Amino acid sequence: MLKTAADNLRVRRYRKGWILMDLIDTTLSMDRWEDLIHDAETGVVSEPLENVYRKRGTAFDVIFVGGGAGGRFGSAYAQARGLRQLVIDKWPFLGGSCPHQACVPHHLFSEAAREMDYMRWNSDTLWFPKFEEERASIVDMITLFKKGRNNAHAFMNWQSKEQLDMEYILNAEAIVIDKHTVEVNGERFTTQSLVLATGTRTHFPPEIAGLDKAGVYDFATLIDPGLDYEPTSCVIIGGSKVAMEYGSFFQATGCHTTILTRSALMRTESLHHVDEDLRTYVVDNMRLRGMDIIEGCEPLEVVGDDRAAGVLVRLADGTEEVIETDFVFIGTGERPNTKPYVDALGIEVDKKGFVKVNSRMQTSVEGVYAIGDLIGSPMEMFKARKCGMTAARNISGEAFEFDFTEFPDFLHTTYEVTWVGLTEQEARDAYGDISVIQMPPKGIRHEELSLPLAEGSMLYGFTRPELTGFQKCIYDNKSRRLLGAHHCGFGAKDAFQYLDHLIKKGITIDEMGEMNELFLNPEHFIQLSRLRAGNPDLQDL
Structure with missing residues (x-):
């Protein structure tokens, strides 16, 4: 009989029939954590992974719903301040989308884009070999990333348990009942303060028809379930950072890429303080590398039968044309995962659904905080982490404010x-x-x-x-x-x-x-x- 990573872990069974894996008295190695995460991702393990001091009961000073950057760093800070914390995440690991589908693969792909770009400009000169187009593969890079990503997941689970002494429940959905009650796996936990940290998802503009066709991806679905063919060309809808970064990677692999954007690149509302000379140099160099960038246009429809075959676009002069492609990538920004909290708590949100908070991360509902991407731009790692820290400091009794209106910013092309x-x-x-x-x-x-x-x-x-x-x-x-x-x-x-x-x-x-x-x-x-x-x-x- 094949053994799994879950073997020998204590299983706790409840009267209602729910079971979970109790990790609190077990020290897992990095390898075992990787195997356990893999088993959870592939369905071999379906039970929640619990690291909770049950002898202390089910009442907490603060519960973080979402274990991404904000939830993990906020939890660590709360624990260090003497608060009893609990962080809950639907994934079997802490760290959120960044190491799983977002900033880590983006940096890997951007580094690969730089290397491929370097090889192309210097192909068959000096000591450089002739660049072999057939070896530049989007799918191969995705496969490489997916093969190694659980190592970072395993480390964050291990560190949070063994070094930071955090309590957490993973591989389980958190249901917010009210501002003092969260249900997980059929069991209710109570809290004095609640921190919402469930991030965002890609915005698929409803006015653009055909986005549900095969061959249409965003940064998340590019990884999971994953691109399963090597595209010959790509049309990117949107002019966000994601559009520029992934577009530069696709182009570097030899997949001819066209960006369709309503506004000028690097002129979107999510970017601030972009110097015009800098913008000109960046965009000119994207075009120099063969990318087509069509600004001031309106994407209307992804055309094709069941599968994307092109994008119908209205150009700035009012004419319409179809740009043929076998790969459409969506880079039109993000929308927050806030609906459950609006329904359960009545928290105030803006017109796009992002939670409104003050400089202490407090929402319109007393005792409820929101952090990270859930509260809008900038959607950057430093903000998520410092938001979590800010919430924890205020919950612990310190009047601490965080102003993230001014910050250094970056993006990658090649x-x-x-x-x-x-x-x-x-x-x-x-x-x-x-x-x-x-x-x-x-x-x-x-x-x-x-x-x-x-x-x-x-x-x-x-x-x-x-x-x-x-x-x-x-x-x-x-x-x-x-x-x-x-x-x-x-x-x-x-x-x-x-x-x-x-x-x-x-x-x-x-x-x-x-x-x-x-x-x-x-x-x-x-x-x-x-x-x-x-x-x-x-x-x-």
């Missing part, structure tokens, strides 16, 4: 695109007298200069100067403070985490010039700022 603070135009509007330091400088075309010649783009600097990237920082001439920084290249994302903090602290061009760069660095803000820092009257560079 480049890493990063920005923080004001754009050049925003800075001019707000401060008037500003200085702009950028590379290449204004008036010099990218083809004329091998700079930035930064770490990560050195080879391009000597072979294809126009591919080396773009950098810009903006200063207020009066206060000499850094107002914004913008970068397209490789390797600068790490620095922008700290630039965000420094900008908020009011760092000046003089202080930037006093910093120590690790040259050649991905971004040249320190040394370029130093060239102007000695001037009493700042000027562009």
Whole structure:
């Protein structure tokens, strides 16, 4: 008889016939966790996975519904503050969609896109072999990701149990009865405070017909159940980050990709502080790599019998045409999973269904908090984690506020695109007298200069100067403070985490010039700022 990962785990049976796997007194290895998660995903194990101190009863200080980034970090913080917490998730692992279907595969695919792009530009030159198109496969990358993703899931389950001492129930749906009661697996748990953290799903615009056809995917269904054929072309509906990032990956594999977007790329309401020069460089380079980007259009219908064969689109001039394709990808944004809470609790939501909260993550219902993607943009990991922390701190009695209106941002094409603070135009509007330091400088075309010649783009600097990237920082001439920084290249994302903090602290061009760069660095803000820092009257560079 074949053994499963669940063998030898204690099974608790209830009068109503429900059973679960009791993990509280068992230490599972990483390998065993991976096997158990796999068994739950494939239906071999259907019981909830419970790590709960039953001797303490079923009353909690706080219950987190949803064990993604916000729920897990919030739970860890609550537990550290001495609160008894419980986190519940329908999946058999903690961590949510990020490591399962969202940001982790997106980063894997974006890294692959960069490598394939690099190989193409340098095909059959220097030491590079001739690029073999048939070996660039979307399906192979999806398979690679799915083969390895349970390792991260296993670690988060293990860490949450063994290091963070969190109580949790996984592989089970949470039903909110009222603000003090949550039902799981037929059993009711009570709580003083309730935190909602169940995230979002892709928005499929109802006005576009045919989105239910085979061959139509979003970021989640691309992974599960998964793309099962190698497409020859792709049409992406929408101009979101997801559209740009996955579109760049598809194009890099050799799958000709067309983006259909109502607004201009990088001009959607979910993105803020995108500098026009940065946007131009990014979009121009997407087109340079063969992508078709049709802005100002209206996708009308996915055409075909049972399977997608094309997309009918109304162009900006009013004409209509069908763009043939065997693969349609939806990148039109997200909608929150809030309906159960509106029905059960009467919480207030906005016109798109996102939960309205204050700066303490409190909803319109006393004692009920909402965090992460459930409360709207930005849908970023830092926000989800800090929202969870903020809720936990307030529940523990600390009056703590979290303002996420200003933050560093990024996206991937075949480049890493990063920005923080004001754009050049925003800075001019707000401060008037500003200085702009950028590379290449204004008036010099990218083809004329091998700079930035930064770490990560050195080879391009000597072979294809126009591919080396773009950098810009903006200063207020009066206060000499850094107002914004913008970068397209490789390797600068790490620095922008700290630039965000420094900008908020009011760092000046003089202080930037006093910093120590690790040259050649991905971004040249320190040394370029130093060239102007000695001037009493700042000027562009």
